Amino acid sequence: MATTRHAHTVWEGNLTEGSGTVSLDSSGIGQYPVSWPARAEEPNGRTSPEELIAAAHSSCFSMFLSGSLTKAGNPPARLTTKADVTFQPGKGITGIHITVDGEVPGLDEAGFTKAAEEAKAGCPVSQALTGTEITLTATLV
Numbered sequence: 001m002a003t004t005r006h007a008h009t010v011w012e013g014n015l016t017e018g019s020g021t022v023s024l025d026s027s028g029i030g031q032y033p034v035s036w037p038a039r040a041e042e043p044n045g046r047t048s049p050e051e052l053i054a055a056a057h058s059s060c061f062s063m064f065l066s067g068s069l070t071k072a073g074n075p076p077a078r079l080t081t082k083a084d085v086t087f088q089p090g091k092g093i094t095g096i097h098i099t100v101d102g103e104v105p106g107l108d109e110a111g112f113t114k115a116a117e118e119a120k121a122g123c124p125v126s127q128a129l130t131g132t133e134i135t136l137t138a139t140l141v
Helices: 036-040 049-071 109-122 124-128
Strands: 007-012 019-024 030-035 078-088 092-103 134-140
Touching (some): 030 036, 049 078, 049 092, 049 109, 049 124, 092 109, 109 134
Parallel strands (some): 092 134
Antiparallel strands (some): 007 019, 078 092
16 A cells, blocks of 8 residues: 655745745654755754655665565664765755664674665665665674
8 A cells, every 4th residue: 555645844035044844744743944054054953855865764774674684584683774965055965875784693794785785776765866876884783
């Protein structure tokens, strides 16, 4: 069954001096302030589209990798995934780097790296971002 999730943003003012609030409507878990300086300079308590993409990508990747490992008979004890989304004003999102540390009983480093590479290619958020270079560091801990 297909699902659709919803969020919306209210923006006031011009790009560089204005600001907005993004609301996570489907979950109802919060509203978060956004601004150009938070996107192109320092966050200062505000979020950005890139941070939201990083959150989506790290969680999607973790779920995909967990499912793949479990299906292969090696359910993970723990996966810690970080996504770094790089934004260059004037160019856009120029790259995403995923770092995953995994505790997977019965799996060696080569097997974990292979599964992580497959998750990088297979997770739906990675697939949605195919126009962006995605790199990976996978470490079995």
